[in-house]
Structure formats: C-alpha cells, structure tokens
Amino acid sequence: EFLFSSLVETSTAAELAEKLRADVSPYWAVHYRFGKSAANLSATALAASSLDALLINVAAPLRYAYLRQQGTEDYRERSIEFLCGIKxxxxxxxxxxxxxxxxxxxxxxxxxxxxxxxxxxxxxxxxxxxxxxxxxxxxx
Known part of the structure; x- marks a missing residue:
C-alpha cells in the first residue's frame, strides 16, 4: 500500500528488501500459468538474486531521482550507500x-x-x- 514511501524512506537496501519479501499465493505455488498446475514447483518467494536485481535496477534509480528532485543535499552519497548494501x-x-x-x-x-x-x-x-x-x- 505504501510502497513508494517505503522505497524513499528506508535508508538501507536490506531494510527495503525485507519490506519487499513476500510469499506467493497458494495458487501460484502450484501454477506457472493460469489454469495449468505444475507438479514440481518449489519456489514460494522471490529469489534473492531477483530481489537484488529489483533493488539495483528499479529501487536505486527511483530513490536517486526522487531524492534529487526533492533537493536532498546528500542524494548522491545516499544513493551510493544504498547500492553498497546489495550484492x-x-x-x-x-x-x-x-x-x-x-x-x-x-x-x-x-x-x-x-x-x-x-x-x-x-x-x-x-x-x-x-x-x-x-x-x-x-x-x-
């Protein structure tokens, strides 16, 4: 519900990653596609590498743009620190x-x-x- 505010208010990538962790619904735990169940699915949450990719390629640029637009004095340093917390x-x-x-x-x-x-x-x-x-x- 408050995804964008979480994105810009969290100070570290680990904090944001924790907020973004979510399990899949029971339906998607056994489906790849609508109406077709798959017997051997094991993933029930977003993989760590996928979460890192979201943080690097979506969250970090959005945070940078928002902090810059808001005139935050140390937006560059804060953006680099955010990236330093990600593999x-x-x-x-x-x-x-x-x-x-x-x-x-x-x-x-x-x-x-x-x-x-x-x-x-x-x-x-x-x-x-x-x-x-x-x-x-x-x-x-």
Whole structure:
C-alpha cells in the first residue's frame, strides 16, 4: 500500500528488501500459468538474486531521482550507500572484466557496466584508464 514511501524512506537496501519479501499465493505455488498446475514447483518467494536485481535496477534509480528532485543535499552519497548494501550483479557485462576487476557490491558492478558501455562497446580503450593500462601491459 505504501510502497513508494517505503522505497524513499528506508535508508538501507536490506531494510527495503525485507519490506519487499513476500510469499506467493497458494495458487501460484502450484501454477506457472493460469489454469495449468505444475507438479514440481518449489519456489514460494522471490529469489534473492531477483530481489537484488529489483533493488539495483528499479529501487536505486527511483530513490536517486526522487531524492534529487526533492533537493536532498546528500542524494548522491545516499544513493551510493544504498547500492553498497546489495550484492554485485553477475551478468555478462560484469564478467567481461574477468578476475582483474571483481566488484564487491552493486555500486561497483554498476560502475563496471557503465565503463563497459561507455568505453568497451564504443572501442575507446585508449580513453579509458583501465583499457589503456591493460593494452599497455599486453604490449610489453
């Protein structure tokens, strides 16, 4: 009922995650589709990785935009702190950096995704501090 106020008033991702945890209704515990029951369903709640993805890709941007629009002085710091409380994403863009750059939280994985989109996809390696360093090391 008060989802948006919960979104902007909670100070940590863990608090918001707890508010968003919900079990599925008994009907969906045994159905994938309307009218077709499935015998071997085991998930009765949102998976932790799905919840983290919602926090990173929906809650964090909404919080940032709202805090900024409200003129909150420390909206950037609060947004980064929020992301620091979430596990890093594990997708192909983050894995593209291999073992050399392992994010420890969602703020770092989002930074890697931004680096990938701005430099790697556009083949601007020499303009990227990391790309330039990797290329100069491989040239030796």
């Amino acid at each position: 890093p994403e594990n997708n192909r863009l983050v894995r593209a950096f291999g073992k050399s750059l392992q994010p420890v939280d969602a703020s770092e994985s989002q930074a890697l995704i931004q680096l990938y989109r701005e430099y790697c996809e556009r083949r601007k390696c020499f303009f990227c501090r990391w790309g330039y360093r990797f290329l100069s090391l491989s040239a030796r």
